[in-house]
Every structure is written in C-alpha cells, then in structure tokens.
Amino acid sequence: MQMKILIIHGPNINILGRRDKSVYGNFTYEELNNLIYEKSRELGFEVDIFHSNCEGQIIDKLHQVMDADIDGIIINPGAYTHYSIAIRDAIEVLKIPVIEVHLSNVFGREDFREKSVTAPVCTGQISGFGVNSYILALEYFKLMNL
Numbered sequence: 001m002q003m004k005i006l007i008i009h010g011p012n013i014n015i016l017g018r019r020d021k022s023v024y025g026n027f028t029y030e031e032l033n034n035l036i037y038e039k040s041r042e043l044g045f046e047v048d049i050f051h052s053n054c055e056g057q058i059i060d061k062l063h064q065v066m067d068a069d070i071d072g073i074i075i076n077p078g079a080y081t082h083y084s085i086a087i088r089d090a091i092e093v094l095k096i097p098v099i100e101v102h103l104s105n106v107f108g109r110e111d112f113r114e115k116s117v118t119a120p121v122c123t124g125q126i127s128g129f130g131v132n133s134y135i136l137a138l139e140y141f142k143l144m145n146l
C-alpha cells in the first residue's frame with residue numbers, strides 16, 4: 001500500500017525565493033514543491049501539498065485529517081510555530097506521526113524563534129537544513145515504513 005503524506009506550508013512559505021536568501025536559501029516555493037514531489041515519487045509516496053497563510057485554514061485542514069486516509073504529516077507552521085496554541089491543539093488530537101520542519105535553524109536566530117509551541121505535540125522537529133528539512137522528514141517516513 002502506498003503511503004500518503006500531507007505537507008502543510010504555513011504563512012509566508014509561499015513567498016520563498018523572495019525572502020532573505022541567506023536565511024531561507026535560494027529555492028523558490030515552486031522549486032521546493034517540485035523537489036517534494038520528486039522525492040515522494042522516488043520513495044513511492046503519494047503526496048498532497050497544502051498551503052495557507054491563515055491559522056484557521058491550517059486548523060481546518062488538520063481537522064480533515066482526523067477522518068482522512070493519511071499516514072503522516074510534514075508541517076512548517078512558519079511564524080505560527082512560536083505562538084499558535086490553536087494549531088498545537090489541532091495537532092495534539094492526531095493519531096498519526098507529525099513532523100515539524102523549518103528551513104532555517106530556529107535556534108540560531110532571534111530569541112522568540114527558539115520557542116516552538118507546536119513541536120512538543122509533534123513526533124519530532126527538523127530545523128536548519130533548508131529545503132532538505134522536508135527531504136529528511138520524507139526519509140523518516142520511509143524508514144518508519146520499512
């Protein structure tokens with residue numbers, strides 16, 4: 001059975017390529033998604049990519065997962081990582097593995113980025129590897145599925 005992975009991109013991830021390249025790298029949002037599609041194909045996963053700049057829409061998407069046939073989630077909650085208790089509560093309910101990813105190393109930047117309110121209810125967090133943070137998360141799902 002093919003594994004089904006949902007990618008959730010939070011606020012401002014859609015303008016990747018226009019954000020500070022020294023922090024977020026050179027990839028555009030489209031290139032990031034193409035890389036995710038390519039890697040998922042290689043690993044034999046079915047992947048669905050969702051983006052929203054709105055907290056409520058991300059929560060609605062997480063709620064849909066409760067009744068959907070999805071095996072795992074990779075989420076980059078963007079700045080919501082640092083303060084959205086509502087997204088945290090929606091993740092906490094899920095029974096499938098959720099990996100939090102960040103392009104930048106959130107521990108090497110401003111103090112307010114060091115705190116993730118969402119990571120404690122995720123299976124784990126991958127931070128600081130640019131677009132490869134997503135690739136490493138996909139690789140985790142492959143290892144988990146062996």
Ligand code: DQA
Nearest residue numbers: 012076078079102103104113
């Ligand atoms: C980010 C890190 C967050 O602190 C920031 O607000 C983002 C992107 C990352 O992928 O590095 O928008 O989640």
